[in-house]
Amino acid sequence: MLTNVTHAERLAALRAELDRSGVDGLLVPRSDEYLGEYVPPSGERLAWLTGFTGSAGMAVVLATRAALFVDGRYTTQALQQADPALWEHCHLTEQPPQDWLARHAAGLRIGYDPWLHPQSALDRLMPSGAVLVPLAANPVDAVWRDRPAPPRAAAVPHPLEYAGRDSAEKRAEAAAGLRAAGEAAAVLADPHSLAWLLNLRGGDLEHTPLALGFALLRADERVELFMDPAKLPEATWAHLGNAVSVHPPAAMAEVLAGLGGQAVRLDPDATPVWFAATLREAGATLHAGEDPCRLPRACKNPVEQEGARRAHRRDAQAMARFLAWFAAQAPRGTETEIGAAERLLALRRAQPLFRAESFPAISGAGEHGAIVHYRATPETDRPIRPDECYLIDSGAQYTDGTTDITRTLWTGPGTPPADLVERYTRVLRGHIALATLRFPQGVAGPHIDAVARAPLWQAGLDYDHGTGHGIGSFLSVHEGPASISRAARAVPLRPGMILSDEPGFYQPGAYGIRIENLLLTRQAESRPGQTRPFLEFETLTLVPYERRLIDLALLTPGERGWVDAYHARVLAEVGPGLEDDGAEWLRRACAPL
CATH class of the missing domain: 3.40.350.10 (Creatinase/prolidase N-terminal domain)
Known part of the structure; x- marks a missing residue:
């Protein structure tokens, strides 16, 4: 029985099973048979084998070596979770699996579970020279003796x-x-x-x-x-x-x-x-x-669009209560990453039509904020200390809509360092540039990704993840086919699509900055002389920005006016639903810059 065994023992047991199966290696993707981002415990084969718990990645196991491939969101996390003595750590795009297989597995028989791979993924591996062999049974399942049963919740x-x-x-x-x-x-x-x-x-x-x-x-x-x-x-x-x-x-x-x-x-x-x-x-x-x-x-109908607006207003009330609480508690240094995330979840649970978190909250203080998809565990949980940067990326599933929001906060009570303020402001400028963009019908996400990066590029800075993803209607928080990313397929944006706007910057070992709102794509009003239809975005998220991290000198008059108008809208739409403490905090947070 392979219960309570080390990852080295799991890897050894899998290699023995591969030998019995007559193959020289195995592809182990993160996905289950539904090929989705989130999988039930019964489908967490990659995590069981390697220790890596991120939502995307793949492992390749050979008789004497093994590699784990993750994208830029997870490079730091993978190094912390998957033992480098067992796994070669590779960047999914810079050191892709096909290149690794070409160097180490050309001519070898590499097994795969035909339920866990789409054809497009296998096609990318074909030039490697490895011989891909479909298997009737998954070798990981054969050695994962305490594998949980598949879920059977009601439809x-x-x-x-x-x-x-x-x-x-x-x-x-x-x-x-x-x-x-x-x-x-x-x-x-x-x-x-x-x-x-x-x-x-x-x-x-x-x-x-x-x-x-x-x-x-x-x-x-x-x-x-x-x-x-x-x-x-x-x-x-x-x-x-x-x-x-x-x-x-x-x-x-x-x-x-x-x-x-x-x-x-x-x-x-x-x-x-x-x-x-x-x-x-x-x-x-x-x-x-x-x-x-x-x-x-992906193209939400009018009922779904209005549901999204209602869900975001309720979600904003929970966020405002959380941020008011955080502003009072953070300077004391008595809260932890997990404690803060639990507080926010409790506030969301009190909202009508709440069903669940839309993903595990990313609650990262200081250096943990630099891990793009960090998830606090009892082993990594740490206090949120005074005078540091704190990143909270979270969302909720409501029956009428799905939310996803990130805010980067300064814990106080001291003055934040100048470099942090400058970088936050550059991220905010990119965030505003995307939110206010008008673009011709037919433009796709990859065409506008650079708009959000430009203020960072001017300072020689960038971030290693996409700028925006699609969001479902009481469905997945990450929904295709459209996204805003250099690596995305060029799917033209259409009215009714909801996408995130989330540029960032990450200083490893120090802090992370990300600002995220959700945007609804809509038809733009025609202007005199316009020669073709244009689209624009309606901002759905209604939560103030961290004003202590904004350098007003770096904002243009138009950007400053946009922030003031956005904050006035937040106060008008969210404030009436708050009690005294939250309402007073929101009034101060939404005051003109």
């Missing part, structure tokens, strides 16, 4: 008053797209698509309200849902109606076998390769194409 209806469109209307629209493309069906391998298309939510994940499962959308608007029937209460059966048939997951191969001779759409970026292999064996014709639910899900 429940998401009411129309929050969804805005009924499932039949969504199915008709998506199926029409399949018919136009000459496709008989589309595989829906992303549980977010099931949630949106069928107006379902669930509790299989801690922070994202999903009911995990797969589905097949037919061109005649019928849906075949592959989910344990025991997860569906009576109300859910009634909600789904006769157009949706439910099968246990074990029936998928049999149902897919019936698609021989027909064209089936698969999203190569979001579908496990198991589906393609099974459909090819059945004689189906595969069409590579985007999940038909992905783009319409």
